[in-house]
Amino acid sequence: MKIPERTPAFAIVGHPNEGKSSVVSTLAENDRVRISPTPGETVVCQSFPVTIDGREIIRFIDTPGFQNPRKTFRWMQAHAEYDDRIVQAFIDIHADDPDLSQDCELLTPIARGAGVIYVVDGSRPLRSMDKAEMEILRLTGAPRMAIINCKEDDTRYLDQWKTAFRRHFNAIRVFNAHQATYAERISLLESLKGIDQDWIAPLSTVISAFKKDWDHRKTLTAEIIITMLTESLEFSLTKNHAEDADEESLKKKLFAKYIRAVGKIEKTAHQRIRKLYKHNIFNYDLPPQSIVHQDLFNEKTWQVLGLSRKQLATLAGITGGTIGAAVDVAAHGLTFGLFTLIGGAVGAGWAAFGGGRRLAEKKVAGMALGGHQIRVGPNENIQFLYILIDRVFIFYAHIINWAHGRQVMPIPPSAMGKLSGKTGYTAAWNISAQRKCTSFLHAVLSGDAAKKERATRELRTLIRNELEKIYTPESEDSVRF
Ligand SMILES: Nc1nc2c(ncn2[C@@H]2O[C@H](COP(=O)(O)OP(=O)(O)OP(=O)(O)O)[C@@H](O)[C@H]2O)c(=O)[nH]1
Ligand SMILES: [Mg+2]
Structure with a gap:
């Protein structure tokens, strides 16, 4: 039995280097998430909570990419007897297998009840490896959404991806981690509501908290x-100066100072x-x-x-x-x-003020008798x-x-x-x-x-x-x- 977490939590999973961490960073509005062009940047799960008014309202978990999805899928397929405990069983049995360490790591939050957001780079064609990953996610039984994050402008493969996803996911979204706006983030959360009935209420709270915070x-x-x-x-x-000073050059200096300060x-x-x-x-x-x-x-x-x-x-x-x-x-x-x-x-x-009454009126401190004052601003x-x-x-x-x-x-x-x-x-x-x-x-x-x-x-x-x-x-x- 999975224990639903109090704060809605979503594990962002997928193949290495597809933009998982970028998606987490954009969704959680957190620029501390480590993103890199080198595959394998993320090696352990890291949780990025969204906090509003000191309260954690949702959590996105960054995960390492699948390491050996075919092997993981074959094992899961052969051990249907574990039923809804299959994810935890896989982790327990393979905890010390270096071949599957990342797969164990990325499946851990899912075993603890997190929802799944599967990220693929939609600008490349589908491969058999992706199919194994999708099958694994289906076997976890976790509520899941697929995100197509196109790293390049190429949209040739979009339909191919969408067709494959329809069989494995409860919702599909095109979401660009580099260009997504606030409205697109809200709209993504709206569709997350659709992946599991139990999340409609908590996610509605999250969405209204987001909107209030934005306002x-x-x-x-x-x-x-x-x-x-x-x-x-x-x-x-203001600048005070003696009568015989070079006022033009002092003015220039004062203007420059004014410009810098403003x-x-x-x-x-x-x-x-x-x-x-x-x-x-x-x-x-x-x-x-x-x-x-x-x-x-x-x-x-x-x-x-x-x-x-x-x-x-x-x-x-x-x-x-x-x-x-x-x-x-x-x-x-x-x-x-x-x-x-x-x-x-x-x-x-x-303005430039001459010496005499005007200066006396202004009570300029440190002003030599008969001197001048220049002022810039307000x-x-x-x-x-x-x-x-x-x-x-x-x-x-x-x-x-x-x-x-x-x-x-x-x-x-x-x-x-x-x-x-x-x-x-x-x-x-x-x-x-x-x-x-x-x-x-x-x-x-x-x-x-x-x-x-x-x-x-x-x-x-x-x-x-x-x-x-x-x-x-x-x-x-x-x-x-
Ligand atoms: N142009 C573009 N580049 C992207 C986009 N999303 C991610 N990238 C780039 O793709 C590379 C990998 O991004 P990450 O977010 O680190 O990918 P990841 O899936 O977390 O990678 P691992 O942690 O190594 O598995 C980085 O150089 C990103 O800047 C996107 O939407 N557009
Ligand atoms: Mg990463």
């Missing part, structure tokens, strides 16, 4: 984004999002064509992200105030290069806000669609050169959304706590809702960005 992560992401926007906009640097705020936020989606080890980074590879204050970034000049002008007409400066930036920055762009990119937020340019949002949205889109099993970087064709016009997310936002951005910018700069809190709440809700729409790995977006 929660989006809420946390919105919070991370809001913090990043506030910190980046508020950030400023870049760090942005990077920290991106990394926090990456961690939230459980990418801890591999810095897979964005595809080479991604616009986010360009620096925050790079011309290309300002060319393709944020709002168009026309949108900014319309917005300035509606909201008035400092927005006008942004329109100039959009034009100037691109013509006059980086330094001008940065000067404009912080809008009126950079950033008053609304376009800067849009660019930060676009960049973090692009980053987020990649992160949520980056399967954990894909530990190496694919090399897609470069589309970078083709980017033109405004291709970010915010350019498609409506006036009401744009107004919220303007209010946020003004509130942050105003220093009025109540105003800031209200505007922050509104922008947070907007961002949370917009995150909901970002979700399409196959869409043009993934190529464009």
Whole structure:
């Protein structure tokens, strides 16, 4: 008699090097699973639990590949008398047989009641060895599903696999360990429900826990984004200097420092999002064509992200105030290069103050009498806000669609050169959304706590809702960005 485990557990089994560990990694969202191009990487079973709110809700067990499936099958076939104890009997009898050590190891979780997920590389033809493996799994009597994980794009053999599987498995899924999205993972769990009646209820709980957790992560992401926007906009640097100092060179240095510091705020936020989606080890980074590879204050970034000049002008007409400066930036920055762009990119937020009353008023510490002060930030340019949002949205889109099993970087064709016009997310936002951005910018700069809190709440809700729409790995977006 098998004792069903309290937490649903699935052993991922199959031939060596077919992608078992990759499937485990993607399903469990765990990049610590060892994956390697060399067959025989996994030699012992290892359990990868999925924990939500400190509670283990499901467990995926990585196993070594079949070592001698024909011999194992022949033995099982000849010992039908063991009936539903056949797996345990096989393990007990062959525990010391080096020829069958991996087969014993991979069958152990099954003997303990785990369900079976059988993984094959569907881009190769079926062999007699596979048939022996399928027969073994059928004889275990465990609830089982087959996963076709195509390592290459070749789909010639798919039908052949599906036909063979129909006779041996309760469910079949095409699932790519490198490309599977969140939706595909959920859909795989949905079909796992169908392989055993006893699992319908626990797996339904797992699926709803997954969905709730995913929603929660989006809420946390919105919070991370809001913090990043506030910190980046508020950030400023000042430098005091004597009257006869070379102000131009000091300005340049201060700008460079400002760029580095704001870049760090942005990077920290991106990394926090990456961690939230459980990418801890591999810095897979964005595809080479991604616009986010360009620096925050790079011309290309300002060319393709944020709002168009026309949108900014319309917005300035509606909201008035400092927005006008942004329109100039959009034009100037691109013509006059980086330094001008940065000067404009912080809008009126950079200034040089002469000595005298102004400095006395500001009570600048350590300031030589009659000296000057230069300041960069806080950033008053609304376009800067849009660019930060676009960049973090692009980053987020990649992160949520980056399967954990894909530990190496694919090399897609470069589309970078083709980017033109405004291709970010915010350019498609409506006036009401744009107004919220303007209010946020003004509130942050105003220093009025109540105003800031209200505007922050509104922008947070907007961002949370917009995150909901970002979700399409196959869409043009993934190529464009
Ligand atoms: N292109 C591509 N490669 C894949 C895919 N799945 C796995 N691979 C690659 O195939 C190789 C083997 O993957 P593993 O997940 O380690 O395979 P395994 O079945 O656990 O192998 P063993 O533990 O050695 O039995 C690795 O180089 C993976 O990156 C896939 O969907 N697409
Ligand atoms: Mg493995």
